[in-house]
Amino acid sequence: MELDPAMVEEFSADLRTVKHVSHSMLRGYHSALRAFTSYISNPDYGWDRICENYFGTHPVGGCSSKAKPIINENDATIVPIET
Numbered sequence: 001m002e003l004d005p006a007m008v009e010e011f012s013a014d015l016r017t018v019k020h021v022s023h024s025m026l027r028g029y030h031s032a033l034r035a036f037t038s039y040i041s042n043p044d045y046g047w048d049r050i051c052e053n054y055f056g057t058h059p060v061g062g063c064s065s066k067a068k069p070i071i072n073e074n075d076a077t078i079v080p081i082e083t
Contacts (some may be wrong), residue, residue: 002060003037 008030015021015029040047040059048058 008033 012026012030015026021029037059039045040051052058
């Protein structure tokens with residue numbers, strides 16, 4: 001499965017509107033997701049070769065520091081991610 005900014009935006013919107021998580025919880029999810037995608041896509045750890053062998057493709061980081069929603073704290077809405 002390929003992770004793209006639209007998927008992160010959908011996930012974030014669901015967390016805020018359906019599950020009603022706090023802003024700090026949402027930031028925690030984003031930090032964990034960003035750390036994981038950074039780790040899994042870093043060739044120093046060898047996951048690119050393992051994934052290539054098992055799945056025929058390698059992971060690519062999907063969450064950069066720019067690829068995160070902007071939270072409007074005043075009305076609890078999420079501004080879409082700019083791509």
